Amino acid sequence: MVVKDRSVNASYPNASQPTEESQQKFISDFYMIYYLILQVAPILPAVLLAKMGDRGWRKAPIVVPLFGYFQCSLTLLLVVLFNLPMEVMFGAGTIFGLSGSFCAFWSGVMTVTSVGCTADDRSKVLMRVELLYGLVGVAANLVSGHLFLLCSSSLGRGTVQLAVSALMFVFCFIHVVVLLQVKEIKQEPEEICPALSNDPGVRVEAPAGTNKVNMVLLFAAAVLYGTANYGSMDLQGTFVMKEPLNWNATQLGYGNAASSVIFFTSFLGVVVFRRCVSEIVIILIGMVSFASGMIFMSFVKATYMFYIARFLNMFELIPLPTIRSLLSQQVPASSCGITLTSLQVSLKVAGLAYIPAFTKIYQKTLSWFPGFIFTLSATLTVLAMIPISIIGCRSAQNHQNVTIRRKWWKRHQPHTST
Incomplete structure (x- = not known):
């Protein structure tokens, strides 16, 4: 909303464009640069922090970023208070x-959560963390638009909201440093790998060592789905601020709250679906939910249609946490942090391509089909389902082979007499 306020008085190189289209390009260009900075800068620090975490400093990957969050919020507050140029945020983003x-x-x-629970409960516990994150997001977004509009003659719009945000980061920092307890459950080398079983009630022997093929397929699915999800969602705020929706700060907060409700519905989906289907099928359900919602979002012309699209997305948050759960079960606990961080870094590297690509595609299609980026994200989601389906076929074949080996072993066991 701050960027939108600044875009009103911004002069765009192509002055012949309509005012709204010019503002849309100003906003999307600003966020393209800002998001690219956020994709590149964290790659090396995130890896170093993950290694520190795996060596026993589990709080380091949480505490250090919280300082970054605080300074970023504080810098934006100063931008609003002293009318500083928006480019200052590029430095804060760095x-x-x-x-x-x-x-x-x-x-x-996610690493602290993973090492504190057993492999059997990991996907449910990770999704529970996503649930709590989402519930708080619902409450925060419902009030954020109202807080943004609170101002006086001496204070600009957004100052109250940003001050509250900075204060909450301070509280969060104190909580992690003083109160958070890290408890690791020592697990013996597992002889089973229920996550890749085709039957949710059957436990299948895991292959010796890391299954590199499955890990590559999981990484490919995560990157494709992350590209589809983040690429379109990064531009959703820009999309709803233009005609015909033309949302204000309060409506934007309500829309974000509706998106946060998806954390709750996705958690319920994991709890219910894991009782009757494998995690592979659960991932596919989440991807189908997201793809269908994005197809509908492509043709949104009114506010109620936006909420219908978000309703169809009710399980969109299931795939990535479940993929993280599967990855964490493919490596020993000592490598869990670096594995999960490697996945996150892969998503960051992919962002170097999809952020400018989605932004430029959005700008090129703005006049004739602004919802095209949502159709594109649905297509990428369908492609992400392919590696997941391959893993499902491989796990079904492995399950069949294990069953045959067990029957052969029992048949050829020597009979002992008492």
Whole structure:
């Protein structure tokens, strides 16, 4: 919303364009540069913080990014208070990225959660963390638009909201440093790998060592789905601020709250579906949910249609946490942090391509089909389903082979007499 306010008085190189289209290009160009900074800067710091975490400093990947969050929020507050140029945020974004940003923070949270629970409960526990994150997001977004509009003659729009945000980061930092307890469950080398079983009630022997083929397929699916999800969602805020929706700060907050509800519905989906289907099928359900919602979003012309599209997306958050769960079960606990961070870094590297690509495609199609980027994300989601389906076929074949080996072993066991 701050960028939108600044775009009103911004002069765009192509002055012949309509005012709204010019503003849309200003906003999308600003965020293209800002998001690219956030993709590049955290790569090395996130890896270093992950290694520190695996060596026993589990809080490091959480504490350091929180400082980056605080300074970024504080810098934006100063931009609003003193009417500083928006380009100042590029510097704040760089510092935020060098602190590890969300890449290190969320991987650190997921690692602390993963090492504190058993492999059988890991996907449910990870999704529970996503649920809590989403519930808080619902409450925050419902009030954020109202907080943004609170101002006086001496304060600009957004100052109250940004001050509250900075204060909450301080509280979060204190909580992690003082109160958070990291408890690791020592697990023996597992003889089973229920995550890749085709039957949710059957436990299948895991191959000796890491299954590199499955890991490559999981990484490919995560990158494709992350590209589809993040690429379109990064531009959703820009999309709803233009005609015909033309949302204000309060409506934008409500829309973000509706998106946060998806954390809750995705959690319920994991709890219900894991009782009757494998995690591979659960991932596919989430991807189908996202693809169908994006197809509908492509043709949104009114606010109620936006909420219908988000309803169809009710399980969109299931795939990535479940993929993280599967990856964490393919490596020993000592390598869990670096594996999850490597996945997050892969998503960051992919962002170097999809952020400018989605932005330029959005600008090129703005006049004739602004929802084209959502159709594109649905197509990429369908492609992401291919490697997941291959893993499902491989696990079914492995399950069949294990069953045959067990029957052969029992048949050829020597009979002993008492």
